[in-house]
Amino acid sequence: MRVQASCASCLEEEEELPATHCCSSCSLALCTYHAKKHERNNHVVIPNNSKLDESYNPVNTAPLCKDHFIPINCFCSNCxxxxxxSCAVSLHSAHQVSLISEIEATVKKETVDELQKFIIKSEEWSQKHQLDENNLTECVTKVRARGEELKKQIHSKLDELMNDLKKREQQLLVDLDELVDNQCNIVTSIRNHHEIVEDLKRELTSILSMNGYTLMERKINKFKQTMDSFELISTQVGNFISLENIDKFNIEQFETNEISSKIGKIGKIVKILPFPTVKHCFANGEKILEVFKDNWNIYKISPEIFNVEDRKIRNIKFKVHQLVQGSNTWCIIFGIVNSSSRLDTYLSENGYGLIFLNGQKSCSGKGTPFLSPMKVGDVVEVIVQNNSLLFSINGDDPKVAFDNLPNFEYTFGVSICAKHAKLEII
Structure with a gap:
């Protein structure tokens, strides 16, 4: 398909003349008049017989604009x-627009600089986290191995559950067979009783001719056994009102919907998020924790996990070097944290700590006030002793913030919510 393009310069002057030339330097479509004028810029202008087709591209790089059918040769910084x-002088007339040919060298330099910085940053990140190909391959192996290990656990646990269900199935079947046999035995007893009664009927005709011994023997034994059997059978049958109810038995407490619902909730595959650990900066032999994160996160300070019931004395000191308050006035909580706590909760909800209120009175996680306001430059000592948590500010006598601590596994930690916090771990 062949298309007609308009002169870009004419469009700027609110006229519309067909383009007869194209600039090979800046890809402008021009009429004869503006083509001659444009050559004064030392650009190479090529005649095109007033027509461009979709495949025509004088510089063999830029595609044609789908609205104006001329080469794309500009960049709008706003959009x-x-x-x-043509787009530049119409839809984007009020925007900052540049010719691609004029900004090409600058863009190339900027792109090269940005890519080089990105490559350096990416390589540093890979080295820091040991993300070379061997480690990545090892990681995949470990992930798949962990998956296989958990599959075995799933099979084992659910096999146990299925075995328990199988045992219950067998027991219910045994109980049912026992009941069915008992009911059938009642019917058999009735049938046998009918035969005995028929036999008694036959003997009734001969009672008058029996001698005394035979009569007494029959009365004591056979007649009595028959009557006792009748009493038992009549009692059993009486429990059913009639034999029509002898097959009226059922299974109770056999609703499986609730159990099925619970089975559907057994187990949950989750990804365990590790604690963000302290990043050590060994300048001057100091350990520094520096955080730029305006939402609560717990940071483990020590790899040691301890139980307060062992009565050992443990302590750790912090010096506050920098604090820029964020969305929360608490900023920092020093203390101990349950080693299994989540990352996005307050320390005082999952452990016990001292709240740092910059320049205001500090208080414990339960609101117990400490007299001295804490400020940047202060040294906070966290002490665990005799099942209690104590704090010392700037070397003052330790004060008890919490006693009778619950029997959990703890580790020293801080919870931080600040635009910028910098702590030295002494």
Missing amino acids: KMLICS
């Missing part, structure tokens, strides 16, 4: 879009 010269 971050590549546009043609």
Whole structure:
């Protein structure tokens, strides 16, 4: 398909003349008049017989604008879009627009600089986290191995559950067979009783001719056994009102919907998020924790996990070097934290700590006030002793913030919510 393009310069002057030439330097479509004028800029202008087709591209790089059918040769900084010269003087007339040919060298330099910085940053990140190909391969192996290990646990646990269900199935079947046999035995007893009664009927005709011994023997034994059997059978049958109810038995407490619902909730595959650990900066032999994060996160300070019931004395000291308050006035909580706590909760909800209120009175996680306001430059000592948590500020006598601590596994930690916090671990 062949298309007609308009002169870009004419469009700027609110006229519309067909383009007869194209500039190979800046890809502008021009009429004869503006083509001659444009050559004064030392650009190479090529005649095109007033027509451009979709495949025509004098510099063999830029595609044609789908609206104006001329080469895309401009960049709009406001819209971050590549546009043609006709778009530049119409839809983007009030925007900052540059010819691609004029900014090409600058863009190339900026792109090279940005890519080099990115490559350096990426390589440093890979080295820091040991992300070379061997480690990545090892990670995949470890992940798959862990997956196989958990599959075995799933099979083992659910096999146990299925075995328990199988045992229950067998017991219910045994109980049912026992009941069925008992009911059938009642019917068999009734049938046998009918035969005995028929036999008694036959003997009734001969009672008058029996001698005394035979009569007494029959009465004591056979007649009595028959009557006792009748009493038992009539009692059993009486429990059913009639034999029509002898097959009326059922299974109770056999609703499985609730159990099925619980089975559907057995187990949950989760990804365990590790604690963000302290990043050590060994300048002057000091350990520094520096955080730029305006939302609560718990940071483990020590790898040691301890139980307060062992009565050992443990302590750790912090010096506050920098604090820029964020969205929360608490900023920092020093103390101990349950070693299994989540990362996005307050220390005082999962452990016990001292709240740092910059320049205001500090208080414990339960609101117990400490007299001295804490400020940047202070040294906070966290002490665990005799099942209690104590704090000392700037070497003052330790004060008890919490006693009778619950029997959990703890580790020293801080919870921080600040635009910038810098602590030295002494």
